[in-house]
Amino acid sequence: MKQAARIGTLAAALLAASLAQAADPLDAIATAARSDSSFSGFSAERGAALWGRKGKDWSCSTCHTADPRKLGRHTVTGKTIQPMAPVSNPKRFTDAAKVDKWFKRNCRDVFNRECTAQEKGDVITWLRSVTPSSVIP
């Protein structure tokens, strides 16, 4: 019994430690971006520009709206999409697997290719910089 309890405590401690350590998804993107020797950091301005850039038919703002503090709408199905700016939706950019999955899909849909680590980092940096009083062009 005692041993079982000890194993239980250990497992709980391990789980708590892992959760506390849950890495910021931007860290892995930054590591990937740094493998390009010309990398000199992420830029919110570049991220904002990418957001409105039209590819094949759509831009990111087609479904997510130009103002990422607002609710979006899937342009084909009409389904509501929760805001992309963490100031309005704190769950954004907290789950690395989710972030990777959607960048891959949505960049292919919009630009017909995957986004680079630089582009992903720029977009996240911009969306995180948006505050309730930011002026969105």
Added chain:
Amino acid sequence: MNKAMHLQRFSAAAALCLVVVGMPLAAHADNAKKPAPSNPVWQEECGSCHIAYPPRFLPAESWRSMMGALDRHFGTDASLDARTAATIETFLVQNAKRGKPGQKPDGSILRITETKWFRSEHDEISAAKWKSPAIGSAANCGACHPGADKGSFRERDIKVP
């Protein structure tokens, strides 16, 4: 093994339990009074761009073809990692529409809205109605079936806008 890997293994095991426990429940839920079959992975992944369309509206063959080409899914990329896709495919196939004995269902149809069943069930709705702004497309089940996102299509709840 580091802590992050421990956590990954732990959540993988937990997810597996959910799936294993969820399946037999789902398989017996044919009766309309019981809740519609559900699966948390399917609900999350297939319910992010539209309602999670219930598996009972398409035969297993259709679900298999669809799951094999998620990167080209009705004009969008809905790709998933292989393990998640396999979990969802199992759920869809187990709860799929069953053909009449001896009759091979047509698995070439990928849209519920293009099946014979759907067309005859909805034959009183005009082409103009389907295209009206409040509906947009026949695939937008929730416009007329308010419980569609929870798998409910009961006749007495129907409200055509």
